[in-house]
Amino acid sequence: MSRARCTFKVAGLDCAVEMEQLRAALGEAPGVLALGFDLIHGSMTVDYEPEATSPPQLLNRIATAGMNASLVEESVEGDGWWRRNGRWVATVGSGLALLVGVMLGSLSPGHPVFEKAAYLLAILFGGYELFPKAVRGLAKFRFDIHVLMTVAVAGALILGQWDEAATVAFLFGLSEALERFSLDRARRAVRRLLEIAPETAEVVTSDGTVRIVAASELKAGDRVHVRAGDRIPIDGAVVSGRSSVDQKAITGESVPVPREPGDPVFAGTVNGEGSLEVEAAGPIGNALISRIIAQVRDAQAARAPVERRIGRFAAIYTPVVMGIAALIMIAPPLVQIAMGTPPGSAEWGTWFGRGLVVLVIACPCALVISTPVAIVSGLTAAARRGILVKGGEYLEEFGQLRVLAFDKTGTLTRGEPDVVEVVSTDGSDGEEVLRIAAALGDRGGHVLGRAIARHARQRSLTVPLADGYRANPGLGASGLVDAVEYHIGSHRFIDEAGLCPPEFHDRLGSAERNAGTAVALSTQSGPLGWIRLADQARPEAARILAELNALGIQTVMLTGDNPPTAAAMAQELGIIEHRSGLLPAEKVTAITELDARHGSTGMVGDGVNDAPALATARVSVALGGISSGAALETADVVLMADDLNALPWLVRHSRKTLARIRQNIGLALGTKALVLLLAALGYATLAMAIAADLGTSLLVTANALRLLRNSSPDRQ
Ligand SMILES: Nc1ncnc2c1ncn2[C@@H]1O[C@H](COP(=O)(O)OP(=O)(O)OP(=O)(O)O)[C@@H](O)[C@H]1O
Numbered sequence: 001m002s003r004a005r006c007t008f009k010v011a012g013l014d015c016a017v018e019m020e021q022l023r024a025a026l027g028e029a030p031g032v033l034a035l036g037f038d039l040i041h042g043s044m045t046v047d048y049e050p051e052a053t054s055p056p057q058l059l060n061r062i063a064t065a066g067m068n069a070s071l072v073e074e075s076v077e078g079d080g081w082w083r084r085n086g087r088w089v090a091t092v093g094s095g096l097a098l099l100v101g102v103m104l105g106s107l108s109p110g111h112p113v114f115e116k117a118a119y120l121l122a123i124l125f126g127g128y129e130l131f132p133k134a135v136r137g138l139a140k141f142r143f144d145i146h147v148l149m150t151v152a153v154a155g156a157l158i159l160g161q162w163d164e165a166a167t168v169a170f171l172f173g174l175s176e177a178l179e180r181f182s183l184d185r186a187r188r189a190v191r192r193l194l195e196i197a198p199e200t201a202e203v204v205t206s207d208g209t210v211r212i213v214a215a216s217e218l219k220a221g222d223r224v225h226v227r228a229g230d231r232i233p234i235d236g237a238v239v240s241g242r243s244s245v246d247q248k249a250i251t252g253e254s255v256p257v258p259r260e261p262g263d264p265v266f267a268g269t270v271n272g273e274g275s276l277e278v279e280a281a282g283p284i285g286n287a288l289i290s291r292i293i294a295q296v297r298d299a300q301a302a303r304a305p306v307e308r309r310i311g312r313f314a315a316i317y318t319p320v321v322m323g324i325a326a327l328i329m330i331a332p333p334l335v336q337i338a339m340g341t342p343p344g345s346a347e348w349g350t351w352f353g354r355g356l357v358v359l360v361i362a363c364p365c366a367l368v369i370s371t372p373v374a375i376v377s378g379l380t381a382a383a384r385r386g387i388l389v390k391g392g393e394y395l396e397e398f399g400q401l402r403v404l405a406f407d408k409t410g411t412l413t414r415g416e417p418d419v420v421e422v423v424s425t426d427g428s429d430g431e432e433v434l435r436i437a438a439a440l441g442d443r444g445g446h447v448l449g450r451a452i453a454r455h456a457r458q459r460s461l462t463v464p465l466a467d468g469y470r471a472n473p474g475l476g477a478s479g480l481v482d483a484v485e486y487h488i489g490s491h492r493f494i495d496e497a498g499l500c501p502p503e504f505h506d507r508l509g510s511a512e513r514n515a516g517t518a519v520a521l522s523t524q525s526g527p528l529g530w531i532r533l534a535d536q537a538r539p540e541a542a543r544i545l546a547e548l549n550a551l552g553i554q555t556v557m558l559t560g561d562n563p564p565t566a567a568a569m570a571q572e573l574g575i576i577e578h579r580s581g582l583l584p585a586e587k588v589t590a591i592t593e594l595d596a597r598h599g600s601t602g603m604v605g606d607g608v609n610d611a612p613a614l615a616t617a618r619v620s621v622a623l624g625g626i627s628s629g630a631a632l633e634t635a636d637v638v639l640m641a642d643d644l645n646a647l648p649w650l651v652r653h654s655r656k657t658l659a660r661i662r663q664n665i666g667l668a669l670g671t672k673a674l675v676l677l678l679a680a681l682g683y684a685t686l687a688m689a690i691a692a693d694l695g696t697s698l699l700v701t702a703n704a705l706r707l708l709r710n711s712s713p714d715r716q
């Protein structure tokens, strides 16, 4: 069981009452081991089992107790030198004792007592964690790895094979130590993300002097001075200065973004050529980088389906092999007896020994440990490239993806449409159409509406206020301006409302064949005109779609936009399949149908209109996690950068992760089969069996950890 500690700053924690409330909320929570309070600084430390809970879950519990807290600090393995190093000390001790035992055994006169004492020491050191675990397992009638290995050690002792028993105990201790080490290594790699944020900050005080403060002490409103070339210590907004900032730490892309007063900046990113003054948005615990790390940690804690499958397999495999071992121990001597050998001279010892070897082979170590290491390494490598994958299951799903559906506006296009034409049915210059459309656009959050409102202001029109705004997702919106009811939306919208007379229908139809999206404006009595807006394809979109196709992934565009616009955009992007005029519910049907026809279908979208379709897809992907907090919370996969570049890498990376897992399973099972064969033929010793297991464990773990290197962020 591992132990971790984190520290929370709790608002209003200054007397015993709050302390008791927190005790009540957290004391009995799963995975919580101990609570500590510091009333002077208003902070609380929680010791917990990282397998059972996580800081975000703890934060939720604190929130349900009605208190507001933020994460200040966490350390993965609890403190204490022994806790971190005890296992290694014991393993080294066991190895040394084993060595002494072997040397004493090879001396010609022999010192049986000292020799046995040395082996006993090796057994105790090697098994100091193993034996108690076995006892606990047995008490619950659970025949796990620990029981297996303990039986093997005890069996060897019964046979008088002290050296074998000591070797088994030592090697098992070593493999457990290595297993923890590799998992910790993969997990800690995430911490390096946090470590990129500086520990101290220069705070500008009200009298203009600069004070050095620990980054963990910063709070909302603090003015922080960031020198040229330094890392930014906190999330916030630039209040003075001009510079460019390298956001690679978060987005994985090192294209500097220009920053000036009003622009947001993030902890851990690197300030460029100019110095900046930044107003902190909140404590470091709420910073984007901290939230990313919390998400990655949660993702690491969740078991991927492939891990569960292997767990289920091991749960069958282990007892089956135990049964075979028992059979090998008893059956051949019984056969000998049946053939007439007197029971006393049947070869009990030989077969007991062979059975023990099989028992050790039953240990599914290599099989069980390699997969979590691969998944955790895979998630971490992705996070280091600015790709947040919310769990091993999505990595697995991405590796098997057949179809990727894309929303159009804001995903394949920039999502910043410009008004290119305003047409009024009364033949005027369309200012009235624009004013009313802008009034409605001001009310809703729709990209097109906002673009119309922006355009009206650029033309210095006064935009009236609209009342009673109602959105009709995927179609349009309605509202009152100066007590008159207006409808704005797609051609389909006014057609279905019966507000599209034939002559207007034809004119609008031919306007729609031009580039862009035409949005019609109408009253209850008929259409007033339309506004055509053009959005540009993202510069990287066509290239990325081609790359995905080359990887064997079919790309589909799903849009609520009208057919001619959609067709033109599809042609420009080289996307083969597209479906247009879809309402949100029809996008859901499209996803279900694609999934049934072609296999695993994922979707990339902005989550506003597409939330139902995104939820239906096997994996949902959101872009621009750095600019939209909502994306960070809802999508299964978040590309922190606001572009599509990470997608092909993620496909290759997920496939690589799955391939590593498959290689590892093959290697582990292959070795086991080989040793089993040798054991059946009587060629394998106990120590050989466990050494093979350890060797395979090492190999597969190293193979899994190699995925971490896949993140070398400079390749684009
Ligand atoms: N609030 C609105 N104001 C104006 N037009 C709207 C509004 N809502 C929907 N529409 C119309 O309905 C069409 C489809 O709606 P919407 O863009 O919301 O769907 P979508 O599927 O998200 O589109 P896309 O695939 O382009 O992102 C738009 O092209 C527009 O003509």
Ligand SMILES: [Zn+2]
Pocket (backbone or CB within 6 Å): 491, 494, 495, 500, 504, 505, 506, 508
């Ligand atoms: Zn019409």
